[in-house]
Amino acid sequence: MDTVRSTTLSAENLSKSFSGTPLFDGVSFEAGTGLLAVAGPNGSGKTTLLKILAGLLSPTAGRVRVEQDGRALAGSEKRLAIGWAGPDLELYGELTGEENLRFFRKAAGLPAGDDAIRSRLADAGLSEAAAQRRVDAYSTGMRQRLRLAFALLFDPPVLVLDEPYSGLDVSGREVVRRVVTAARNRGAVVLASNDERDFESPDRRIELRGAGGGP
Amino acid sequence: MSFAARAWAVCAKDATEELRSRVATLAVLFFAATALALTAYSIGPFGLAEEDRPPLQAALFWIILFFAAATGLPRAFVREEETGTALALRKTLPGSLVLAGKALFNFGLFLAIAAVVVPGFLLLLDWKVTAPAALAAVVLFGGYGLSVVSTFLSALTARAGQRNVLFVLVAFPLVLPLLLTAISGTLAATRGADAWTPLRVLIAYDGAASCAAYLLAEAAWED
Numbered sequence: 001m002d003t004v005r006s007t008t009l010s011a012e013n014l015s016k017s018f019s020g021t022p023l024f025d026g027v028s029f030e031a032g033t034g035l036l037a038v039a040g041p042n043g044s045g046k047t048t049l050l051k052i053l054a055g056l057l058s059p060t061a062g063r064v065r066v067e068q069d070g071r072a073l074a075g076s077e078k079r080l081a082i083g084w085a086g087p088d089l090e091l092y093g094e095l096t097g098e099e100n101l102r103f104f105r106k107a108a109g110l111p112a113g114d115d116a117i118r119s120r121l122a123d124a125g126l127s128e129a130a131a132q133r134r135v136d137a138y139s140t141g142m143r144q145r146l147r148l149a150f151a152l153l154f155d156p157p158v159l160v161l162d163e164p165y166s167g168l169d170v171s172g173r174e175v176v177r178r179v180v181t182a183a184r185n186r187g188a189v190v191l192a193s194n195d196e197r198d199f200e201s202p203d204r205r206i207e208l209r210g211a212g213g214g215p
Numbered sequence: 216m217s218f219a220a221r222a223w224a225v226c227a228k229d230a231t232e233e234l235r236s237r238v239a240t241l242a243v244l245f246f247a248a249t250a251l252a253l254t255a256y257s258i259g260p261f262g263l264a265e266e267d268r269p270p271l272q273a274a275l276f277w278i279i280l281f282f283a284a285a286t287g288l289p290r291a292f293v294r295e296e297e298t299g300t301a302l303a304l305r306k307t308l309p310g311s312l313v314l315a316g317k318a319l320f321n322f323g324l325f326l327a328i329a330a331v332v333v334p335g336f337l338l339l340l341d342w343k344v345t346a347p348a349a350l351a352a353v354v355l356f357g358g359y360g361l362s363v364v365s366t367f368l369s370a371l372t373a374r375a376g377q378r379n380v381l382f383v384l385v386a387f388p389l390v391l392p393l394l395l396t397a398i399s400g401t402l403a404a405t406r407g408a409d410a411w412t413p414l415r416v417l418i419a420y421d422g423a424a425s426c427a428a429y430l431l432a433e434a435a436w437e438d
Binding site for chain 2: 054055056058075076079080084086088089090091092093094095099103104106107108109110150153154
C-alpha cells in the first residue's frame with residue numbers, strides 16, 4: 001500500500017537578476033497541497049521562477065526547499081520530487097515517446113517496465129500508437145502531451161507546469177485539467193500561464209510584475 | 216540500480232540516437248579516412264627513410280586520432296544544448312552520471328575511429344609494430360583519457376557562445392601531455408622498446424582525469 005507523504009515546497013526570498021538587471025525579488029511562499037497560480041505579463045519572470053523551483057536555474061538570492069515528512073530533501077530525491085514541464089523542454093527526436101520515458105526512468109535508477117511507462121503515457125493522453133512513433137514526427141500537441149508525461153514520470157508530489165495548456169486541442173486541455181485536479185488534491189501544483197482561464201480556483205496566487213517589480 | 220548501470224543507460228541512449236542519425240559517426244570516420252588517405256598518398260610507405268619512419272608514423276597516428284576524435288567527441292553535450300534536451304537531463308540526472316555515460320559513449324566512438332585508423336596505418340603506411348599488445352594498451356588508455364577530457368570539456372563549454380574556439384583553447388594544455396605520452400608509448404611499441412613507462416603515465420593521467428571530471432561534473436553541468 002502506498003504511504004501518503006506530506007511534501008512541502010517553499011520559496012524563501014527568491015530573487016533573480018540577469019547581468020545585474022533584476023527580474024524579480026522577494027518571492028516567498030509555501031505550498032503543501034493545492035494550486036499556486038503564477039501570473040504576470042510576458043517577460044515578468046514566470047518561466048525563470050518555475051525553472052528555479054524545478055532546480056534548473058540558481059536564484060541570485062534566496063533558496064528553494066522541499067520537505068517531506070519534515071525532512072529537507074536534497075540531491076536526487078529533491079530533483080525527482082518536483083515534476084516539471086515547460087515550453088523549452090525538448091525530448092529526444094530520434095527516440096520514440098516510449099523510449100524517451102523509459103530512458104529517463106532507467107537512468108534515474110527506477111523500474112522502467114512497460115506498465116510503468118504506458119500508464120504515464122496514458123495519463124498524458126498519448127495513445128499506444130503515438131508512443132511508438134519517433135518524437136521527430138510528433139505534432140505540437142503531441143509534444144506537449146509528452147512533456148506532461150515527462151513531468152509525471154516519477155510520480156512527483158510537486159508539479160511545476162509552465163504554460164501546460166499551450167498548443168493543445170480540447171481533449172488535450174481536458175487531460176491537463178484532469179492531471180492538475182488530481183495532483184493538487186495530493187500535493188502542490190505550481191502553474192504559470194498568460195491566460196487567466198488556465199487557473200481554475202487557485203488556492204494561492206503570485207503576480208510577477210517584471211523588471212524587479214517582484215510579487 | 217548501480218551508478219554504472221545508470222551511466223550505461225545514458226551511453227545506450229546516445230548510441231541509439233547516433234545509430235539512427237549517424238551524424239557524429241559519419242563525420243568522424245570520414246575525417247579519419249580522409250586524413251589517412253592523404254597521409255598515405257603524400258608520404259606513403261617508402262616516402263621516408265626507414266629510420267625516420269617510426270617517430271613520424273607515431274606522431275601522425277595520434278594526430279589523426281586526435282583530430283578525428285575532436286570532430287565528434289565535443290558533440291556529446293553540445294548536441295544536448297542545441298536540441299534543448301539538456302533541460303530534461305539536468306532535471307532528472309546528476310551531472311556526474313551524465314558525464315560518465317557520455318564519456319563511455321565517446322570512448323566507444325574513439326575505439327571505432329581506432330578500428331579504422333590502425334588497420335589503415337598497417338596497410339597503407341607499412342607500419343611495423345613489434346609489440347602489438349603494448350600498442351593496443353597505449354591506444355586503449357590514451358583513447359580513454361582523451362574521451363574523458365573531451366567529454367568534460369564539452370560539458371564545460373557547451374553553453375558558451377564561442378564554444379568551438381573555447382574547446383580547442385582549453386583542450387590544448389590538458390590534452391598535450393596525454394598525446395605526447397601516447398606518441399612516446401606508440402613509438403616504444405613499434406620499436407619493441409619498453410612501453411611500460413609511458414603506459415604508467417597514461418594510466419595515472421586517466422585516473423586523475425576521471426577523478427577530476429567526476430568531482431567537477433556538477434559545477435560544469437549545472438547552472
